[in-house]
Amino acid sequence: MLPPYVFVARFYASWQTRSKLYTIFQYPVGGIGDMFSLWQELGVFSEQTVQIYGAELACALDFLHSHDVIYRDLKLENVTLDSIGHVKLVDFGLAKELKNGERTNTICGTLQYMSPDIASEKPYSHYVDWWSLAVLLHIVVTGKYPYPNANATHHRHLRFVDYSTPVECSPELGDLFDKVAIRNYNFLSQ
Helix, strand or coil, X not given: CCCCECCECCEEEEEECCCCEEEEXXXXXXXXXEHHHHHHHHCCCCHHHHHHHHHHHHHHHHHHHHCCEECCCCCHHHEEECCCCCEEECCCCCCEECCCCCCECCCCXXXXXXXXXXXXXXXXXXXXXXXXXXXXXXXXXXXXXXXXXXXXXXXXXXXXXXXXXXXXXXXXXXXXXXXHCCCCHHHHXX
């Protein structure tokens, strides 16, 4: 069980039937809601807001990874905002214990956020969460998915697609996309 962390919803209990797994996590009472709803309502976020949310989500992923947990379902719908606007990761249904150096190959997650290794059934590790973070940040900066027409077949080959930093980005945010995942994916997956 994970210790409490400011940017991760607190786990309370879980149980399983023959066909279902149930988990109970903290939901921020009085919060703003989920990031997807906020994005739909407000449109693109300011770069300053993106930097704050990006840093908080990076801290959340780093916390999970340091506790041998791979998240595998980072998307706008799974990020809630508390009453003062800080992020909380929720929905750990696809999370898995994965020790440093281990790999897994389960196909899971949401296609638009899914790393090419997951889509192509290759063994992967924690780095797939960083790909999803880069996709999430791209969406809230530009208002669109980086690969809007991707289907499962196309998605397997994304590492070979030339990614262009969105014109909406400052050089600093473009550098973040370069370093986090989208262009340097081959480096991250080593």
